[in-house]
Amino acid sequence: MTVKIGTRGSQLAMWQTKWVRKKLLSNFPDIRMEIIVIKTTGDKILDSPLSRIGDKGLFTRELDIALLKGEIDLAVHSMKDIPTIFDPGLAIGAVTERWDPRDALISRRGIKLSELPQGAIIATGSLRRKAQLLHFRPDLKIVDIRGNVPTRLEKFDKSDWDGMILATAGLHRLDLEKRISEIVSSDILLPAVGQGCFGILIRKNDEKIINILKSLDQPEIADAVDAERSMLRKLEGGCQVPIGALGECTDKHVHLQGCIASLDGQRFFRDKITFPREKALEAGIALADRLTDAGGGEILEEIRKSIK
Incomplete structure (x- = not known):
């Protein structure tokens, strides 16, 4: 039996997909697991804030279509990217263990959020983070940023920004925890829905895949x-x-x-x-x-x- 696993192609997406494949192979060593990379709308449009280009399935729609067509058997996503309403022919087959769901601050010289200078510039691509940061510190100046984690870190290093907010879990998965200046308390920044864990989408009533995923849920x-x-x-x-x-x-x-x-x-x-x-x-x-x-x-x- 061959199971085709769909994923986006970013470094973080590939990490989480390989993690899922490794877990599944440890339980089902006789099943062949093939990874298929599919580019999504969110991967293609990198010059506009997410809030301006819509948000219904930006990082999932193309994978949904591949699932429904039978081109893949399951799709691995960051749980926060899965819309709360999706095609009725699909279902969430498993929710994995959860890494730290909190957000992290990357700053110069390890300075913490409360210690940043008046009017400090913080980069984030998330309206959720922006609004909560401004509630905590109205003096901050927020700039938008897009791209995968390594790209954002590169942009930060070349910028005059004082700080940047990223998901703690993603930094840990890519062995970039040394870049973290502070894991921001959820009392200041409540995370995105589903942040820190993976959701695996499947075709509804696909009993073979449902049984395979039970070990991960x-x-x-x-x-x-x-x-x-x-x-x-x-x-x-x-x-x-x-x-x-x-x-x-x-x-x-x-x-x-x-x-x-x-x-x-x-x-x-x-x-x-x-x-x-x-x-x-x-x-x-x-x-x-x-x-x-x-x-x-x-x-x-x-x-x-x-x-x-």
Whole structure:
């Protein structure tokens, strides 16, 4: 049997796909695992901020099509890139273990976020990070950046920027943790939904692949991420909206934090909620409603009108 694994071609995407293949081969040594690289829209458009080019499947759509056509059997993604609504012929076959979901600051001489000079310039391609950074430090100047992790680090090294924000997990996977000046507390920067783990998309009801992926799936992580994604889906959020979330599971409960911020960070709504684990989806909906009622709904409406 041959299993065709679809992936984007970036260094980080290849790392996570090879990680998945290695795990699967350790459990199914007789199965041939073939990696197929597919370029996505998000990989092709590098001269515009993500918030300007739309966000529905930017890094997944082409892989979805390949799955539906039977050209690949599964697609490995950073969980944060998988839209909360996707083709009904597909399903998430596994959610992997989670690396540190927090964001990291890369700065000159190891300076921490609170120690950066007044008016410091910070690079990020994320509206979520921008809004929360400005809420924490309104004096900061935020510049946009695109590209894979090595490209962003190269741009930073050649720039006059004071700092840059990247995902901690990605830096660790590429053995670049030495570049981290500070892992920013989630009290300051709530991460993106699903940040730190992988999601594996498959064709719905593909029993052979479902059985193969059982060894990778982490139910505790999946429940936490389900709560995060449920919140995001209710808020109809994505790259164009500054929304952060972080779920954690104990034996019987899911604990979910979430936030909505205006683009300038001046208006900021954050809350948390605890539900039984079996009601993770309801937890996300309930927290979304709380944030909306607190004032986050007005922010979302303003942002949607501005991008129409």
